[in-house]
Amino acid sequence: xxxxxxxxxxxxxxxxxxxxxxxxxxxxxxxxxxxxxxxxxxxxxxxxxxxxxxxxxxxxxxxxxxxxxxxxxxxxxxxxxxxxxxxxxxxxxxxxxxxxxxxxxxxxxxxxxxxxxxxxxxxxxxxxxxxxxxxxxxxxxxxxxxxxxxxxxxxxxxxxxxxxxxxxxxxxxxxxxxxxxxxxxxxxxxxxxxxxxxxxxxxxxxxxxxxxxxxxxxxxxxxxxxx
Amino acid sequence: xxxxxxxxxxxxxxxxxxxxxxxxxxxxxxxxxxxxxxxxxxxxxxxxxxxxxxxxxxxxxxxxxxxxxxxxxxxxxxxxxxxxxxxxxxxxxxxxxxxxxxxxxxxx
Numbered sequence: 636x637x638x639x640x641x642x643x644x645x646x647x648x649x650x651x652x653x654x655x656x657x658x659x660x661x662x663x664x665x666x667x668x669x670x671x672x673x674x675x676x677x678x679x680x681x682x683x684x685x686x687x688x689x690x691x692x693x694x695x696x697x698x699x700x701x702x703x704x705x706x707x708x709x710x711x712x713x714x715x716x717x718x719x720x721x722x723x724x725x726x727x728x729x730x731x732x733x734x735x736x737x738x739x740x741x742x743x744x745x746x747x748x749x750x751x752x753x754x755x756x757x758x759x760x761x762x763x764x765x766x767x768x769x770x771x772x773x774x775x776x777x778x779x780x781x782x783x784x785x786x787x788x789x790x791x792x793x794x795x796x797x798x799x800x801x802x803x804x805x806x807x808x809x810x811x812x813x814x815x816x817x818x819x820x821x822x823x824x825x826x827x828x829x830x831x832x833x834x835x836x837x838x839x840x841x842x843x844x845x846x847x848x849x850x851x852x853x854x855x856x857x858x859x860x861x862x
Numbered sequence: 863x864x865x866x867x868x869x870x871x872x873x874x875x876x877x878x879x880x881x882x883x884x885x886x887x888x889x890x891x892x893x894x895x896x897x898x899x900x901x902x903x904x905x906x907x908x909x910x911x912x913x914x915x916x917x918x919x920x921x922x923x924x925x926x927x928x929x930x931x932x933x934x935x936x937x938x939x940x941x942x943x944x945x946x947x948x949x950x951x952x953x954x955x956x957x958x959x960x961x962x963x964x965x966x967x968x969x970x
Contacts, residue, residue: 647872662875663937670940674947681951688955707900714896725930727953729885732877776961827874833932840930844923850896851919855903857911 650828662830669834671842680845683800685795687852694786699858700779701790704769706760707821710854713756716847720749724836731819731829739819739832746839747812757802764791771795794853801849804842811835826850878935888929895922 648658655661691698706856723745728858730738771792815835818824824832879917894916928934933944 655874657874659873659875663939666936667940667943670936671945674943677947677951679956681954685958686956689958692962707903711896715893716951718889718892718896721892721930722885725885727881728932729882730880735865739967747962752941785962786936826877828876830875837931840926843930844926847892847922848919850970851903851915855915857903857906 647813648827650823658827658830665830665834666837669837673837674702676841680800683793683797684848684852686853689784690789690793691765693855694783694789696858697716697783698790699784699856700777700783701787701794702854702856703802703858704764704767704791705854706763707854709756709760709802713753714850716749716753716756717843717846720753721840723749724839727819728829728832728836731824731832732826734825736819736822736824740816743812743819743832747809747816750809750839751813754805754809757798764794776812787851797849797853801842801845804845808835808839808842810832811838876935878932879930880929884929888925892922892924895919 651658651661653675655664723742727739727742727746730742764770768774769791771788775784775788775791778785780787815832818831872920899915899918902918903911905911907914933941936944
């Protein structure tokens, strides 16, 4: 087993990289860099969302029909699950700031568990849509309203790609969490060096924010035809 | 490090420990926001259904950014990046919809 972090012979923190003056500068640089990355992510998801809105405005009836195919109860449950995971992620950062090793481990494990529950529910929904022939392509069927079927299929293209990109981010986040749980267990984090947990949190909360928008956009469109 | 200038004081990261009640309060607000989103979508609010869903989602996102992502305690440089990213997002939406929404002068 490798030793827990300690002041080495040169008198600097073992996780202070040599191109930084001190841990404060390293922390600020990593936080800023993560926000820079998130700026690209905001524009990446923003581009897909914008395309979604262009077609939603063009085919409002099909969008309402498409959203009506979703199980809003599962979507709402998943929203709550993801909010809980964001709370536990934030508390992991807080525990790192307070030098509570087991607190960090516990909160990261809980974040991983809630993230996995989210992915499990999502997988159940994907399976149901697959069985319902709501996957775009040769097997797509929408007998309820044949006239709108092509546009509902377009809605489902957005549904699968947006939730799929979101789920991909969740899977990457889950992988990072496993690594961070190991590091927290090794007692790598503390008030002087909680930056990595903070940066991991920034990513996780961003993915939560994406879902905060996807849920009403994909599950809860008030039908113009009922209006 | 050996090449530190004389008098340079190494500093640790700023630690702003957010009180538990803020984290729990934000969590409660996000949960209430989720319930409100569902309730509002099931009422017929005419043209207001979509704006209300957008407003609630935006408030939730701002709460997450300010308190869970600690933007409220971040450096000014970080604020520039956060604001710039939404400014570019806004530019993309405004310029695109300046086209799509005015092609037929229809009110959607």
